[in-house]
Amino acid sequence: MAGEAQQWVEKSLLQSLIRATWLRVVVAGQQVPDATGAVWAAVACPVVQVEPPPPADWYDYGKRHRANLKLTDVETACDLARGKASLLAQLLGPAA
Amino acid sequence: MEFTEQLALLQAAAGDPAKLALATADLAFPALPPGERLALREALAAAAIAHWFDANILADLLEITAEESRVLHGRLCQLTVVEPFPARGETAVNVHEAARLALRKSLAAERTDWFRTLSERTATHFAKEPTPAARIEWIYHRLCSAPDEAASELERLDRDWSGTAHPEDREALAVALRELVGTGLIHARALVWASLCIAWVREDRRETAQLGDDALSIRDLARDVRDARAESDAESLLGEVLQAQGKLGEAQVAFAENLAISRRLAEQDPSNAGWQRDLAVAHSRVGGVLQAQGKLGEAQAAFAEDLAIMRRLAEQDPSNAGWQRELAGAHSWVGDVLQAQDKLGEAQAAFAEDLAIMRRLAEQDPSNARWQRDLAVAHNRMGGVLQAQGKLDEARAAFAEYLAISRRLAEHDPSNAGWQRELAVAHICEGAVLEAQGELGEAQAAFAEGLAISRRLAEQDPSNAGWQRDLAVAHNCVGGVLQAQGKLDEAQAAFAEALAISRRLAEQDPRNAGWQRDLAAAHNCVGGVLQAQGKLDEAQAAFAEALAISRQLAEQDPSNAD
Numbered sequence: 116m117a118g119e120a121q122q123w124v125e126k127s128l129l130q131s132l133i134r135a136t137w138l139r140v141v142v143a144g145q146q147v148p149d150a151t152g153a154v155w156a157a158v159a160c161p162v163v164q165v166e167p168p169p170p171a172d173w174y175d176y177g178k179r180h181r182a183n184l185k186l187t188d189v190e191t192a193c194d195l196a197r198g199k200a201s202l203l204a205q206l207l208g209p210a211a
Numbered sequence: 212m213e214f215t216e217q218l219a220l221l222q223a224a225a226g227d228p229a230k231l232a233l234a235t236a237d238l239a240f241p242a243l244p245p246g247e248r249l250a251l252r253e254a255l256a257a258a259a260i261a262h263w264f265d266a267n268i269l270a271d272l273l274e275i276t277a278e279e280s281r282v283l284h285g286r287l288c289q290l291t292v293v294e295p296f297p298a299r300g301e302t303a304v305n306v307h308e309a310a311r312l313a314l315r316k317s318l319a320a321e322r323t324d325w326f327r328t329l330s331e332r333t334a335t336h337f338a339k340e341p342t343p344a345a346r347i348e349w350i351y352h353r354l355c356s357a358p359d360e361a362a363s364e365l366e367r368l369d370r371d372w373s374g375t376a377h378p379e380d381r382e383a384l385a386v387a388l389r390e391l392v393g394t395g396l397i398h399a400r401a402l403v404w405a406s407l408c409i410a411w412v413r414e415d416r417r418e419t420a421q422l423g424d425d426a427l428s429i430r431d432l433a434r435d436v437r438d439a440r441a442e443s444d445a446e447s448l449l450g451e452v453l454q455a456q457g458k459l460g461e462a463q464v465a466f467a468e469n470l471a472i473s474r475r476l477a478e479q480d481p482s483n484a485g486w487q488r489d490l491a492v493a494h495s496r497v498g499g500v501l502q503a504q505g506k507l508g509e510a511q512a513a514f515a516e517d518l519a520i521m522r523r524l525a526e527q528d529p530s531n532a533g534w535q536r537e538l539a540g541a542h543s544w545v546g547d548v549l550q551a552q553d554k555l556g557e558a559q560a561a562f563a564e565d566l567a568i569m570r571r572l573a574e575q576d577p578s579n580a581r582w583q584r585d586l587a588v589a590h591n592r593m594g595g596v597l598q599a600q601g602k603l604d605e606a607r608a609a610f611a612e613y614l615a616i617s618r619r620l621a622e623h624d625p626s627n628a629g630w631q632r633e634l635a636v637a638h639i640c641e642g643a644v645l646e647a648q649g650e651l652g653e654a655q656a657a658f659a660e661g662l663a664i665s666r667r668l669a670e671q672d673p674s675n676a677g678w679q680r681d682l683a684v685a686h687n688c689v690g691g692v693l694q695a696q697g698k699l700d701e702a703q704a705a706f707a708e709a710l711a712i713s714r715r716l717a718e719q720d721p722r723n724a725g726w727q728r729d730l731a732a733a734h735n736c737v738g739g740v741l742q743a744q745g746k747l748d749e750a751q752a753a754f755a756e757a758l759a760i761s762r763q764l765a766e767q768d769p770s771n772a773d
Contacts, residue, residue: 122379122386130625145309152671154625181214188214195221201291201307202231205238206217208291 124148129155167198177207212241229317232259232310235290254283255290255306259314260329262348262387263296263305271336272329299344312394319355319396331356343380351387354401362400366440369408370485374533378415378580378627385412403433403441410448417629419455420675426452443472443489450496457676457720459504466496484524488537491520495544505724505764507551514544532572536585539568543592555600562592580620587616587633594640603648610640628668635664635681639688646688651696658688676716683712683729687736699744706736724764731760 125148132138132155142148143165150159168176174189189207196202220237224230236251243251257272258264264272269287270280284302287293292310296303306314318326334352337345350368353361372381388405391397397405406429410422430445450465473493477486498513518541525531525538546561566589573579573586594609614637620627621634642657662685669678690705710733717723717730738753 122382126382126624126626133625184214188218191218192221195218195224195226196231197226199231201310202221202235202238205235205291206221210239210241 121148125153129153129159132158167200169193173203173207180207180209212237217241227317228309228313232292232306232314235292236286239290240286251283251286254287255292256314256318257329258287258293259306259311260318260326260352261305261333262311262351263299263303265300265302265304268333268336272332274332312390315396316394327356343376343383347380347384347387350384351391354388354391354397354405358397358399358401362404362438362441365401365404365408367485369404369411370488371533373411374536375579376581377578378624381412381415385409399436400438400441403429403436403438403445406432407441407444407448414448414451415629416627417632417675417677418672419451420672420677422448423452423456439472440476440486440489443469443476443493446472447493447496450500454500454503455675455677457716457723457726459500459720459723463497463500463504466493466500469493470497484527487520487524488534491517491524491537491541494520495541498544498548502548502551503725504722505728505767507548511545511548511552514541514548517541518545532575535568535572536582539565539572539585539589542568543589546592546596550596550599555596559593559596559600562589562596565589566593580623583616584620584630584633587613587620587637590616591636591640594644598644598647603644607641607644607648610637610644613637614641628671631664631668632678632681635661635668635685637661638664639685642688642692646692646695651692655689655692655696658685658692661685662689676719679712679716680726680729683709683716683733686712687733690736690740694740694743699740703737703740703744706733706740709733710737724767727760727764731757731764734760 124142128140129148132140136158147162150156153159170186170190170193173193174184174186177184177189184207192203192206196206217238220234221231224234233252233255236255237248240248240251254269254273258269260272261268264284266277266280266284269275269284270277273280273283275283284304288304292307293304294307296305305311315326318329330352334349334356337349337352340346340349346368350361350365353364369384372384385408388409392402392405392409406425410425410429413419413422426445426449430442430449433441433445446465446469450462450469453459453462453465470490470493473486473490477483477490480486494513494517498510498517501507501513502510518538521534521538521541525534528534542561542564546558546565549555549561550558566586569582569586569589573582576582590609590613594606594613597603597609598606614634617630617633617637620630624630638657638661642654642661645651645657646654662682665678665682665685669675669682672678686705686709690702690709693699693705694702710730713726713730713733716726720726734753734757738750738757741747741750741753
């Protein structure tokens, strides 16, 4: 999250949580707002670090679209793509 | 394209984020002929130049037909590195942030001319649109395509926006510029003006005291690139920082430098209204720091210069809301110094001018939070001068307006320290007039609200002397109303807190007449409560301290009626 969206989430959305105590917001992404020193820090949960899927999970996903896919190829792909999910999804997902 | 070929493509990228992003075009459309895949890769690279794009923008970027663009846009939308951007239209999309920045950086380094051409085409596309988002996009790409010219365009844009734009638009501009500075794609004057814009937005949010290093490095860079206007602006920023840190002597030097450069530039080209405005602002800043030092006569002369220039500019172009706002500000400065000289009738007249202009502007665009804030402050000033004349009901009504607007703004953006500060001051003003009307319980509650906010601000940024001063004032007010209710021990504790802060500030910069005056007032308050407790020797000692300081101040500036 960056730029305009980041501004809006941090300066408007999350700040409204102080008053809207009934509301729950989940922010997911490579970068999430830092609660340190923020006015909404008191109502924020700790950040949960999610690991990228391992090659075996990508293999299970890719097999649905490529019947003859091999786990070793997926391992190579994960390595070459530096684990980038957008790239692996494009490679192993359905054809456009 | 076989899977092994696709892997070979990834291998060839060798982990380069830009090449990996481009590879998504080949991975998504393996069946396309190589020529079409290449065109798609080129389209993706071009699309990464803008923060967002649709088929129209893509057509302008690549100078292709609407039909060709529609096909490419449709294909790009199927890439996993492209996502919808509904805030900019139903068909608007953007390249993911990380991929976009990597592609821009790669283009700028490896195909510099093409990067500039694409940036210029993007700027040209957005130049036609008047919306703030389009203006931001326009200047962002101008800074990449024609940095030196764009630096001057940014200077003008920021000057226009400083008086008229909604704060959120200025903040959005700062966000875009921060991204540009962060990627290292701009240098020299473009970097100087981008850095100045970012810093002034932070100053506007009253993060002033934290901007010392930025102000110095921007000033040095402005000198290196020989941009006198930017150097002057950086001196002004530095002066604001030093003043916020309570270093009035040093602030005065910086503001004097700002004024000298502004005067030279204005004389060089008297027809440049922007530079005339900058000269007016420079006078007002000098006036502000002189007033803070208790030099009221000199401050009044500086504010009069500011007012004369702004009156001329506003008459020349009455439709310019920015000039109107600056004129309102000039009236308020003059009013402030008149009030400090006990010329209450004249001060009220000046504040009435300020209020009338700000009321008109706020009615023109009620959603402009900056104008709302200025209107709130105009009510506050009017309330203050009415209260000083004993017109308590009218003062109370003015402060109620001040409080209502300040509360709305603070709720709108609780992270804006400036708006939080206004809310604290509004509570204190409301408390003061309630106290004067004998409503002590209500006054105490109002002071407590002000104290709580001031305490939070002072804790958040201990380097901001202004926040410390506000905290001392709030303690004093609480002490006063407790004393009036006969709660002498509690009052003494509150006054002791105020005295400790005032003493610390006065020691930090003994030349600051305002802080010396605060210290004298704090001693007086402590003396008063000690006297009420029958501790006469201690009370006498406190009053003696107050008298000594007051005597010194009176000798420094006999024209000061305070």
